[in-house]
Amino acid sequence: MLGENAVLQRLLRCLPTNEELIVGPGDDCAVTARNDEWDTLLKTDAVVESIHFTPDTPPELIGRKALARAVSDIAAMGGIPEHALVTLLVHPSRPVELLEKLYSGLHRLAESYGISLAGGETSSLPFDGMVINVALTGRVERGMAVLRSGARDGDILCVSGLLGGSFPSERHLTFEPRVRLARFLMENSLIPSAMMDLSDGLATDLPRLAEASGCGYELTPETIPCHPGCSVEAALTDGEDYELLMTFAPGTAQRLSLMELPVPISHIGKIVPRNRENLGRGWQHFSA
DSSP states (O other), rough: OOOOHHHEEEHHTTOOOOOOOOEBBBSSSSEHHHHHHHHEEEEEEEEETTTOOTTTTHHHHHHHHHHHHHHHHHHHOOOOEEEEHHHHHEEETTTTHHHHHHHHHHHHOOOHTTTTEEEEEEEESSSSOOOEEEEEEEEEEETTTOOOOGGGTOOEEEESSOOOOOHHHHHHHHHHTHHHHHHHHTTTTOOOOEEEEEEHHHHHHHHHEEEEEEEHHOGGGGGGBTTTTTHHOOOOOOOOOOEEOOOOOOHHHHHHSSSOOOSSSEEEEEESSOHHHHHHHHTTTTTO
């Protein structure tokens, strides 16, 4: 009845912290102090059978997706992924070969991003099904983590890649986290004022970014980049695109337009004072 956002607001009230915590709940990753050069990024994410994948999904792609989702959140902070812990919950009736293939998918993606699979946990489920949780660390230059809360009135609203149709096309299993793009921006002084990854759809995630920044937004629908055969509505509401939603100061956006980028970036609107368009509704857990 409440929906995911309201549930989180209740659960996250008055959590204990310490002096090393820089950014707590509410962003793509938590940020903690490490040393004079780097801050540490912390992320945990779960994929659940029949929500994030179907029972007949190839297990290599399940493992790949489980890790790739967390890597995407590290990218959304401008960071570099480092070490992963994997928790696997599965019914004892599942064949061990399925789990071996699942770990093969995890292993291949980890190698491609220089991530160590450092351990984890396994447990049986009392009912048929499977859940994979990944806890991932990363690093970002000290004080440079890109948050959802940095957008300002007049900033240009942008998105990487193409949106829509992730489930029918199975791109939700094979997407590439945008680490390379995020690091290109960080290393070329093209740092977004705010950034997050698009996991629940532009219609759900853009209001979250605007709310965190205390701003509103105006979209230009005809400029939203859609996969072939996908409508603007699909690009807004389908979810699981794992592209980067970004805002840039106007001067930075102008410089960006002159650069050759690892992944195309489209201007889709702007940040405005607090008013809001009705974008429809993307994915939200605990909702019909």
